[in-house]
Amino acid sequence: MPDHPKEACGVFGADDFRGNLIFPYIYWGLRSQNHRGHQSHGFITFNGKFNTHRSLDLVPEITQGNIRDWLRKLPGQVGIGNVRYTTSGGTDEESLITGMQPSLSEAEKTSIAISFNGNVVNSLKLRREIEKKLGKFPYACDVELICKNLLMKLIESNDLSLAVKDCMNEVDGAFSVTGMTQDGKLFAFRDPFGIRPLCCGYDKDRNVYAFSSESVGLDINNLEYDSEIRPGELVFATKDGFLREQVVPCKRRALCAFEFAYFARPDSKLGNKYVYEVREEFGRNLGREYSEITKNADMILSIPETGNDAAYGLHEETGLRWERATRRHRYVTRRAFILLPRERYRTIDRKINILDDQLSGKTVIVTEDSVVRGDTTKTIIQKLRAKGAKKVHVFVTFPRIIGPCFYGVDMATYGELIGSKHNPDEIAKLINADTVNFQSLEGLVRATELKKEELCLGCVIGKYPTPLAQRIADEMREKFENGFKETGRLYEISSNQIVSTH
Ligand code: SF4
Known part of the structure; x- marks a missing residue:
């Protein structure tokens, strides 16, 4: 994955x-x-x-x-x-x-x-x-x-x-x-x-x-x-x-809340709003929720580009400079999903160029759309530190993902999700950030201008809209906590066993 x-x-x-x-x-x-x-x-x-x-x-x-x-x-x-x-x-x-x-x-x-x-x-x-x-x-x-x-x-x-x-x-x-x-x-x-x-x-x-x-x-x-x-x-x-x-x-x-943070194009309309408007509000929310961090920061960086709209909102809220200290190597287009893990690191490395003059000795806030396994964010932080960043705080526009998705998003197991096993402080240690700061649930809902009951928030709160998904999630969670090794993408309960469908 x-x-x-x-x-x-x-x-x-x-x-x-x-x-x-x-x-x-x-x-x-x-x-x-x-x-x-x-x-x-x-x-x-x-x-x-x-x-x-x-x-x-x-x-x-x-x-x-x-x-x-x-x-x-x-x-x-x-x-x-x-x-x-x-x-x-x-x-x-x-x-x-x-x-x-x-x-x-x-x-x-x-x-x-x-x-x-x-x-x-x-x-x-x-x-x-x-x-x-x-x-x-x-x-x-x-x-x-x-x-x-x-x-x-x-x-x-x-x-x-x-x-x-x-x-x-x-x-x-x-x-x-x-x-x-x-x-x-x-x-x-x-x-x-x-x-x-x-x-x-x-x-x-x-x-x-x-x-x-x-x-x-x-x-x-x-x-x-x-x-x-x-x-x-x-x-x-x-x-x-x-x-x-x-x-x-x-x-x-129960519209998928993750569409707002990550999937949908910023210029698409979901509910009554353009997605980019919601993402800007995500950034403003983060600025308000974590003002203790922003007041001592030097700049905002958005990596990957899906963090741009949130970075803009955060800049508006805090007045912090949104620094364009990262540039894409435009024609390096291999997509990370087709690569082996080791190759993936190298490709991220090749895709993004970080300008060290801007970063040396600085306290940096990085806007991210989500943290799933944490690998990409960790790589980016390593690069920022290598270029001289003094402190790196990660602001994540989507709340901590704690459970799998059963509705068409490629997050199938508890084990692959860093947020299912670790709290924000532990995640920060694991990915070598100074802090990791997630969007609050209330902030997310408010920004969409939908009611909480009108959104699917299954992967964030563990409550899924459809009954079988809920049953499977509960059973998978229990088995995961008892050391059961999860495999595959889709699961069904069959004869008291969770089995993969492929
Ligand atoms: S579980 Fe998460 S990713 Fe899946 S549909 Fe619900 S909000 Fe979207």
Whole structure:
């Protein structure tokens, strides 16, 4: 697992009711959301039949030379797309290829295509039930469980609302989905807690309607933001607008709080605010909460760049100089997640250049978005000290992470989380910081302008919105404290044992 957690996926779907080719919208929708998943990407369009392209790695550059090939390969006025980082299934190349999205399922003259962001907690049980009816299927991503579950219900009832309703009642986990029926109708739905984001919008003439994980997918396509898909809601895109149906009651909204601190792009809208506004407020909060430290500090540094907005807020609150004493080596682009631990240190080292003249003898505050294992922060502190920093205080915009995530964020076990075993003073010793100062829970909630009950805070407070996740978390915690060795990513309770699903 990389030091900073990875998101599961980003989804995008659109329909141009004038009949124009939809591919460019989906392409840009995915390009703008590649931060949500960069292991694979994929498209499915519909022009009387489904057309599919899926591949590993980032969404590629399309050039003047090959755009015609893409349009030929993916015709149709409606389509869906996905960028993926795996949080279910294996991480070997074969599993990554099998797990690429979007998914297309067909049986008994019925078919459905979906793109999914989230994670299914009761995956073993669901898989067994589906296999009883549809037979064995290759499984390397939870999208298959949602897609095949819908297919199974559609074969029974031929009614998508009913199929989605059953899905919402049967699946424990997080799922934000956009998909297409076999006659090319575009739809989207979101789990009854609305854990992962999903929004919709249209062009100014109301010809193009789209669904996107984040609002940046709409912005890049010059589409206007309409609204979030509500938890428990199914929405169809029609030429007369969005057709909305609350298929199950919203149990309680529980939007992932970590989206605000780390995952979502700063220029995306979540709830009523842009993410960068929330992050600036995180910085102001930290300034207020830890004024004893800031009053004796010389400067603020933001490493990595996701700490920039918080650094700005902290600078505003305290008047401290936000020093640009670190610079990125712009073309060193290897991503840390594909590297072995030893290589990872070297790559961080190569990516960031620290200007020692600025740091010598100084007391420095470093803004971080999160501390998961602590490896990256430790490396950065080593570099700062080597360049002469006298004191290094770490300000972390997200509260201490004490438990795993079951909803599509790559933090699967207690053992890998430095915050599950250590308090802030111990963490500071372990990563060689003078102090480590986390955002308070109250500060986090206040900055989002949502109520505490409207956020998922499972990994911070140990209370998870869905019942099975809570049961597994409690059991895992107990076993972890008793020295049980955790392995794998996803866990289920089976015959009083916690077992890995891969
Ligand atoms: S457990 Fe944490 S990371 Fe997972 S959805 Fe909840 S807040 Fe987000």
